[in-house]
Every structure is written in C-alpha cells, then in structure tokens.
Amino acid sequence: MDAFRLLTRSTKLKAAATSASATASARLPSTGKAANPQLFRTAETDKLERNKKRKRAIAVEEGDGDDTADLDFFQSSKRPAATTPAATSTAPERDAEQDDESDDEDVMDDVQRRTILNSHKIKVTDLRDLEEIQTQPVPPKESKKKKKKQKKEETPVLSKKEQKRARRLYPQPLLSFKELRSQYKISRRLAENVAEQGFTMPTEVQLGSLPLLLGESSATTGLSDDSSEPDLLVVAPTGSGKTLSFLIPVINKIVRHHHSQPEEHGILSMVVAPTKELASQIVNEGRKLVAGTGVKITLMRKGMQVVERDDEGDTNALDEDSEGSSEPEEDDRAKQRGSHAPVTKSDILVTTPLMLVNSLSASRTKTMASLPLVRNLVLDEADVLLDPLFREQTLDIWRSCSHPDLRVSLWSATMGSNVEDLTRLTVKERQEELGHKPHKQHPLVRLVVGLKDSAIPNIDHRLVYAATEQGKLLGLRQLLHPTAASASDVRLRPPFLIFTQTIPRAVALHSELKYDIPAEAGGSSRIAVLHSDLSDSQRSDIMRDFRKGEIWILVTTDLLARGVDFRGINGVVNYDIPNSAAVYVHRVGRTGRAGREGGIAVTFYTKEDIPYVKSIANIIDVSEKLRGNEGSKSIQKWLLDALPDLSKNSKKDLKRHGVEARRASRYGGKGGDGDDDKKDQRGARISTKSGFERRMENRKKGAIAASRSRKAAAETAEENDSSWEGLED
Template identity: 35%
Template sequence: MDAFDLFRKLGAGAKFDFKRFGKDADRFKGVRSEQKDGSDLLSGIDFFGTGIYHGNQVKLAEEQVENGEEESEGESGKGKRKRQDEVKTVNRVRAQHRINVHGCDVPDPVCTFSELQSEYGLNPRVLQNLSSAGLTTPTPIQMQAIPLMMHGRELLACAPTGSGKTLAFCLPLLTHLKQPANLGFRALIISPTRELASQTHRELVRLSEGVGFRVHILDKASMAAKKYGPSSNKKYDILVSTPNRLVFLLKQDPPALHLSSVEWLVVDESDKLFEDGRSGFRDQLAAVFQACSGPRVRRALYSATCVPDVEQWCRINLDNLVSVNIGHRNSAVETVEQELLFVGTENGKLLAMRDIIKKGFLPPMLVFVQSIERARELFHELVYEGINVDVIHADRTQQQRDNVISSFRSGDIWVLICTALLARGIDFKGVNLVLNYDFPTSAVEYIHRIGRTGRAGHTGRAVTFFTEDDKPLLRRYTRGGACGLMGEGPNNIHLKKKKDKL
C-alpha cells in the first residue's frame, strides 16, 4: 500500500461541510479562477477515492446545486433540479463503472454507441461495422475516453488488459478525420511491437470498411520511403507503426517521411515505450513527437499499467491533460483466476509442466519464459510430449512470427511458448490458461502476461511457478501489494504447493 492508498483509506467517508466553510471555499474558487493555464496541482487528485474529482468540480457543482448556490438570475427551480439530476446521473454512471477522471471540463460519459452518432457525428457505416462485429455496448474506458478525444482533449488513459482500449482511440480518429483527404498522414498510432501494430491495423481496417479511409502499416522501411515519401501522391490518412521503423525514415537526409499533417498522435502501451534501456523507446518517441510539428496535433496515451515517469511526462508536455483510470490503477484483471504454484527448483518446473499436460488441459495455452534461450530449451523439452507446441520470440523472422500467431489463432497450435514479445496488447480471445513458467520480474510484467486471458469479459486462469530462488521477488510483491497480485479483491492469487517430488 503506497502513501496515496493509505491517505485514501484514512479519508474514506470524509465530506466537505460547505455551510461551515463556505467563505474558505469562495476564496479557494477565487484562486482557481486565476489559474487558467492548467497549472493547478490539485486538479488531478481524487482525495477520497470516490471516482468524482474536484478537477472538473463535478462534486462541488452537485453540492452547490443542493445548497442553492448555483442558481443564477432568472433560473427556475425546475432548471436547478434538472441540473442536479444530471450531475447525480453522471456521478452514478462513473461510480457504477469505476471510471475515475482527473481534469477540468470533462465531458459526460456515453452509455451507447448510438450516442456517438447523434452527439458527435460518428459515421453510420462505422456504427454498422461495430454492430456486425458484435460490439453493442461500450466498455468503461470507451465510455469516457471516446468523448474526451471527440472533444479534442489530450489524455492519459489506463484500463485493465482486454478492456477495449484499441477501440477507444480508433473510433475518435475515424470521427475526427471525418473523411479521406489527400493531405498526408493525419493520424499516427505508435505500438511497441510489430504484432500489436498489425492487430491495431486490422481493427482500423475493419471499422473503416465502406468509409474510404486509407489505413497503412509501416512494413519494410526501404519500401516505405518510396511509398510514403515527399514524391508520393499522399493518398493516405492513418499510419500504424513501431517507433524504430518510423524513426529510421525520419532520420534520412532529407526525411523520407513527413508528419507535419498529423492531427492525432496515439501512443499505445505507453509505459513500455517510455522505458529506459534496451527495451525502451524513449529516444525514438522524442524524435516522433518532434516530427509531429503541426499546430493542430493532439496526443493520447493508453496502457494497462501506468508508471510515474509517463504520468509526470504527460503533466509537463500535454495541454489541459485529462487522466482516465478504470478501477484500481495497475491491478490485475478481475476475470482471471490466479494461482501460485511452488515447484521447489528449476527441475520442478518441467515436472509441474508435464503434470499439467498429463492431467489434461483445455487449449490454447500461453507459456511465458524470461529469455529467448529458455524459450528454445522448453520447446525442445515439450515438442515430443504429443501436443502441438511452438515457440515465438524476437530472433524468429517476421514471417515465422506471423505464421505462428496465425496458427495459434486457428487452433493448430495448442501451446505457445513466448517471451515478453507477446505480453502486451495482443488479443487472443480464446486463451484459457496463461502459465508463467518463469516468475515475472515485476508486477507490471505480471499484469500484462496474465492479461492475455480473461479478455472482453470472459473468464480465464493464470498459474505462476515459483522456486526457492524466486522468494525474494515474491516477498517484495506481497509486501508492496504488488499492484493487485496479493491485494484484496476477487483476483487474489491462491497459493499451492506441489506435494510430490519436485
């Protein structure tokens, strides 16, 4: 439990006495009215964990209405009651769906996709494509993030894995851009891996079918320079790419790609992209942000986990930032039954794995290991077990990786051994079991791994092996709450111990 959680628990149930401290509140509002440059440090804090934030003064507005202080000259009592009912309805919707918002002038959430057509001009064909895909009701992150982007607001959105974040930024892009125009790329989506970029590209193509948008994914950089460079006819609208391929084109002399027409820049899995070191893309992102130099560009960052570095960067660099969080921040998805299994030693892992196979399991299953070498080793151990198993990692060619993912989706592969390559964003709707063969090194990594199951409201199961050597990590998770690993709630891990010779 961190300091914020402690303060929230201590302050639970506290209520501002407006009648007693009315004069102080008037002075506070006077100070806030002078801070129109967005520098109010208190605007993004939910002191009591209510999900109703003083940044947009929704709760304050409700109390003002109740005390008759919002009534202006000529306003009837009926109008005042109507406003009071509207505020209470918004508060109730957000509380029901665990939508937490930090920011000023936040638009109301939408409860149906049809509202997007009537209120924001969503293309009827896009709405039809949604219905054809079986998408009838927006998820909590879509309910709040879509109206924000429709209003052109810059945001940082954090929601559990499998909660529909991709759709939350795809629909506003298709609505905001209105119709195809030969102006160059007007929207750019950055993903940390080629697999996630491909998935986002497919989603956009499906949603925009019949509308006419030109959605492209950056493949080989050498071909892209000719296809999208200054000499091209610029007949494209939305680009999906990984940061390294994009930066390669931007660093050509002259740049092989111009992003000055970009109106929306979306960063998916933003905390991964802001990591330091070999696995991070912070330097590449800096080049991308600089290249998107148009005066109308707006930014939106999405992820299942949010780290302080990303949040701090957003508060400094984004205009009038709104932060949206669904449920408890950095918590494991509640639809996944989690289990810890003590296996003693490294040899015990292989015995426990074979035991799972022997007892019978319902495929498909994802198995996460910590390195490419360990993925290869486990594959060679299991390939003769009589099950359809394959392996995917960064050393395999892009064609091999695409073939493996396609076979896994079609059911030809029952068990897929993978590294962190597939830990983020990839949507396998039918995964029944995630096995952490190697103990994850961080709570964030754990959340993303088990998020490959239990998606879109379906239930799933996650089993995590741990040995004597993993106990220090386990103690750290337990002591710190581990972002929901060992905390309170329905997604607790059940601890088991193998009783046979492991």
C-alpha cells in the same frame, strides 16, 4: 404426493448434471463471446440505464404524437397547401429546437454521472495546474472586512482533498454504442461498421473515454471550458477494448476532414506500438472499422516512404563520403532506392518506433523530417514506448509532428507517475516551441479504470512453489497431463501461453515439451515457440496458426506480453517469473479478454525467485479483493508477511536483466569454464534428467557414433582392397 414427480425425479437429476457440465464448460474463455464485457457493473447502474432508456422511449412516443397532430388531412390533393413565409422560416428553427430538446434530455445531471462513473470504477482527472483550471467564481466580498483579511482571502490555499475535488471530472458516460450516432453524430458508415462487429455494450474504458474524445461541449466532456478534444492518458485493464476506444475517434475525425478539406491528402493520424504483432493487430481491427468510409489505414513496412524530402545537401554529403570507392555499397544503393520510392497514400499509419524513425531520418543519416499533417498521435502501450529502451525514438516522433492542433493520447494497462510527468513536460515544451500562449494549451486529462496498475479481477491466479527448475518442469507437465493423484486443483486446458525469461530458455522448453502431446492429437505440430530472433514470415505464420487453433501451446518471451489479443486463451503459465509487476499484469492479461471469465494464470517460482515474488503476490491479493474472493484467497496474509521486500536497486536490476540464475550469459555457451558457472548452467537447465543420466546418454551416443565410424572405415578399406588392379599375367 404426485407420483409423476416421484417417478421423474431421476431424469431431473440428469438434466441438472448436464446443465452443471454445461456451465463448467461455459466458464472456459474459449467457449465464446462473454455476455457482459464490463468488468465492474452493479444493479444501481442497470437501474439508471433502464430509466434512461424508458425516458427516451416516452420522449419518442410524445414526439410522434406531436407530428400526427400537425398533419392536415383536409387539404386539397390538386395542389399543395399554401404556406406562409413565416411558417417556412420557422420550420428549420423548430427542428433545431426539437434537436436541442432531445439532446438536453440525453444529457445527465451531475448526480447520475457520478453514480455511473463511480460504480464502474472510472476516475477522470484534469492534470493541468490549478491556475489553468477554470474554477467557480468567488462570491463578492463584504466591504466591512479589513484589508488584511481581504488579502488573505484573495489567495486561498486549498487542501489536498479540495485540490483533488477541483481536478475531478465527470463526463457523460456512453451507455450504448447507438449513442455514437444519435448523440455524437459520428459517421453513418462508421456506426454501421461498429454494429456489424457485434459491439453493443461499451466497456468501462469505452464508456469513459469516447465522450471525452468525441464530445464538443462541456456538457458531455465535463471540462470547464469547451475544448473539443483533450490530450488523454488512459490506464485501463488488459482486454478492456482500448484499441476500439482510440480508433473510433481517429477514424471519425478523418472522415470529417475529408468532407471539409478534400484537397488535403496525407498521413493525418499515427498509431505507434512497441511490437510488430501488436501493430499488425491494430491494422486488422482498423480495416474492419474503415470499410466504406474512404479512410485508408496502413502498416509500416521496411522501405516505405512516409514524407517527401528535399535534402540535397545530405545526399551530396553521402556522395562525398563514397568518392573513395569505385562503386557504391549495397546499403547506399538501398538508401537511394528508398529515397526515390513513392510516398505512401494513407490516412492512418500504424508503426513501431524504430521503423518510423529510420524512415524519417534515412537510417539516422539525415535530420528528422516533419509530419505537418498529423493531427492525432496515439501511443499504445505508452509506458513501454516512454521507457528508456524506446524513449528517444518515441520523443523524436512526437516532436516531428508539427501541426499546432495535434492531440496526443497514451494508452496502457500500467502507467507510472514518471510517464505522466514526462507527458506533461513534453506537451508544454512542444507548445512553447510552437509559440502557444498558456491560455491556449490543450487540457491534459487522465482516465483510470479500476485500480491503477492492477490485474483484471475476472481470472484465477495461482502462485506455485516448485523449489527447483526440475520441479517447475514437473509442475508444467502436470498441467499438461492432469491426473486424479495430483494434489493441485488447477485444470488448465489448451490453448494457453507459456512465458519464459529469455529466448534460449523458450527454445529449450519447446524442445523439452515437443513430444509431450501424443501423435493422435497432432504431436509436435501442436506446440510452437515464438521469439524475436525468428523472421517476420515465421512469426506471422505461427501467429496465424495459433489463432486458427492448429497450435495449442505457444512458448514465448515477453514479445507477446503486451497488447496482442487472443480471445480464446484459457490460461497463461509464467514458467519464469516476470521482471516486474507491470510485466505480470500484461502477461496474465492475455486471458480473460473482454469480460470472459474462467481464465487461469499460473506462476511458478523457485528458491532463487523468493526475493522477487512479493510484488506479484501483492497484485494477486489486490485482484482477489476486487473480485470479492475473501473466502477462497490464494495469497494468505502470512505469505505476504513472510516474503522479503525488494530494494529499488534490486528492482531496477531485475527489470533490466531478470533473475540472476537464468540470465542468458549464464548458459548457452556464453558462461565461463569455472565450477560456479557450471553449477549455474546445471541449475538453469530445463530438463528433468540428472547429470548422471545425461552423461550416460552422451557416452552411449558417443559409443554408437564411434561404432558407426569404425564400421564405415572398415567398409571403405574392404572396397579399397577389393578394387580391380588389372589382369594378371
């Protein structure tokens, strides 16, 4: 036996221990960039990609050999060698042939496309009617057949499986961002900006959507007709790179437009997002990509003029309405100042629905103005924008884009069938209004990554029963201060987000946790609350401090549940259960972004929440099956069987108002004075103190206040008694 190995065994154990601790810390999403941003990847796809790169390298070497063979080393140096007209005329053609050959080499066959797309769990479907999809030609019929049989064969009835096969598309996948320049010929500066951001390996949504939006032939898009760009519906997990997927094609299209039509200026593309935070984030990402391209991206703000209006009649109507008053009101003055504001000079406008509708309609006082130059309309978080809350505003924006070549793309992590039906209906109605013939309709394509409406599989889900509101607060404090005595195996480290159902509950939870962080670590400055009642400047300051790491814990509502990218979030806590399964998917998607592993999603539920938990438990179960954690499942089958099912009416009520016990009307001074309302207020209160302790504290505070007031009154009385009354005789 080697004595040196025997003596150095302990040092190796220490090294192993340190490496284990390093791997444990590396599992935190906030430790850095993920090595592989893809969620679904197999050894088979790696093998295909390596073979494709090897073929390219061989083709490049062979091309270099051909170039060296054509060189003439014996020509005279005094004058250039004479070239025949035939040689000069065929040189460009030969270059074009070489480019075509290189493109043919890059194009995969159907088997390779299907293998890569299926391994990455990418499903592309043509949503047009079967009559509009160009199918393969029917073989010629034999003349010996009877007429009845011929009539039957003329109208074949396809089964459901055959219809699905006819609708399936297999576009060529994008295996590297270098292909954007070499194969899809995007702008050189745009390709450099993408490389400078460190993007090398595309995610699943980028791998499938960019060829559809950038491809110009059926060889890359997989469509039966050579449509340059389809209308697209994309359902992809949270944090999978959807923003980059729609920004690159939009910017590249505008760069080409500037070269082809430099005299045409105006808003050429619009991105609509449901919240200001998400819109601001899209603008920040877009500015990194448009640097040096000549494309300008702008965030919509109040008072911004988008189009020039010549509605003199509407202005006169406003003047007639204001004839009764001697001076116009401040709102009318603001409207008049806004109407004369200069039109924004931007190529891409990022906005929220209400702000743009108010600008186009002068705060609903005029008819909607049209946007004739917009060629791309992007709806980010489309299921919310087409929800009844924003639906009318979004459809008004959609109808105001009057360009005949408008392309619409809808992006979200959750998208119901009602959104697809509404999209198809709106596209057809708009094309009928513009006078398009049926054969000129743009293809409508849907791309789904993974399982539809499911959570990302690279995070750990925990469903914790806390029984009461006080139990939820105790469980949250255990996450903040984990001890060896705690039975839970969850170790959640800042930074993380805490979601509540309503704004009053977010404010109450923030005030309760404000002093839980010791002063040595920063104290109350390390925790903040963010909701829609705050001003824009306050919200932006909190977001900036949270991104900088000055704020560790952020208590918020569903305002931050969608789209906002926090790359270093270690976990998410659902202090109140979400109003729907889709909200849960978006909430927990704030962690585990871009393929990062180690994120934790903890959901507390009480006795009142039991009827609403099954949809969340089903999502967790599906996510764990995608991840392959059959042995260590947090959701057991007996729990799924024991949880009650929820009716459709109850789901609608939950989506609109939340859990009954925690509605805003039940507390915060808005409830009634009855005993039932008082019980509801006590049950919804965020505190670990009992009612008796609170009454004793209030009595003590009242006694102290009364003592101070009596003391102040006695002092004022002594001052009055000892006041100078003049000289005595």
